[in-house]
Amino acid sequence: MIHWRPPEGFVGDVIPFSYGGRVWLFYLLDRRSDDPTAGPGGMPWALVSTTDFVEYEDHGVVLPTGDRDAVDFDCYTGSVIADGSRLHLFYTGHNPRRGSDRGAFQVVCHAVSEGDPTQWTKVPEDTFGAPNGFVPQDWRDPFVYRTAPDEPWQMVLAARYDDSPDRRCGVVARLTSTDLKRWELAPPLWEPHRYITQECPDVFQWGDWWYLVYSEFSDAFQTRYRIARTPDGPWLAPPRDTVDGRAFYAAKSVLHEGRRFFIGWIPTKQGDAWQWAGNLAVLEAHQEPDGTLAFGLPAEIVAAYDAADVKLSPLDGAADVPGQGAHDRYAAWIGDPMPSHCLITLTVDVASGTQSFGLLLHATPDGEYATILRLEPQRNRVVLDQWPRGRTGPAQWQIHGDVPHAVDLERPCPLPPGRHTVQVLLDGATAQAVVDNRVALSFRPDAPAGHLGFFVTDGAVEVVELRAG
Known part of the structure; x- marks a missing residue:
């Protein structure tokens, strides 16, 4: 299973840490117990590790929840760092029974390890909450880093001002420390005056650029990033600011052996x-000259699949070969059924003026019903569609024809005339599509299996290669 999940439960926010030649993926374990006798249980940190994002070693729960009345009854998102031979884990403590009528308080908690990422000792005396001026119910996701080896440690948090409009009070708060125990409030890293808050902040340097990554649920549930020339900003929005x-x-990044991965x-x-938590997924980032990040599948994942050429047969009078037909129609071709776990790679040459083209996934033999990955050059976007769509009534016209695609999955994607490559990783109930090793679109297919097909609308597209396996 490339998109890993624990045997009993689901993967929540992932905290990646590179150490000892492995990537250690701490995560919030969402157990979702349906047993009414089990009683309420807190959320712990569990751990898997890997060297290739293909094979995973499950280490189980490594940071257990506190007791019923503890400030860390729930152990929420944080970060892990190494300081010499000692490891430090900072996390969010939460208890639904501790707070006010505005909600439960959130606090920063600390644990240490003598070099073993699976063994941690909590340091309760280092716990602290939000200072005056900040909402105590939103003081979470501590991320600790240094801008240089001889500089103080910095901690950024998802926080909110307590005297600002609710939808615009989010701030990336910042503190500094010289000993990782006592923290002093510093000027905020970013005040966008735009979000409820910015969850799971992550800061790193790549060449001449600094990056601030965060997840937000005000405009859309997405992980975004900003770029700057200095570690203090100003933070600018790149042309494509979403992961x-x-x-x-809730994607966070890790530098491992010179490569930057987002998990x-x-x-x-x-x-x-959509629900909270699910399956772990990985993208590898690549840096473009203007600082924009491009995202693709790690080479190790691609190499795990043994692909073969797919033979396409025309449907409904389409030309024998894609790219030879007229420009004023819809044409489709269908191939053999695909396994539920496979990697599809499509390489095409797109003619100028083409309206749309793409892949039919899990399609019926006639191509009528499918999950549709549609690339639209005229709009420079890639979208996911589904046919049949839902219905509003029994009449022929009562379909969701006014919902052209899954709007929450729409991705901006440069699609000039010429050659493009599309990869689709199908992993059972989960999937990831990548265009030109730049733009990623993750999704959950509605059908478990079916045929693979190709289509083009109002244009011409030559299929240079189509492989799957």
């Missing part, structure tokens, strides 16, 4: 509603 769409949330989770769904 992925709705189905890749998030693909949420489960209940009907049409």
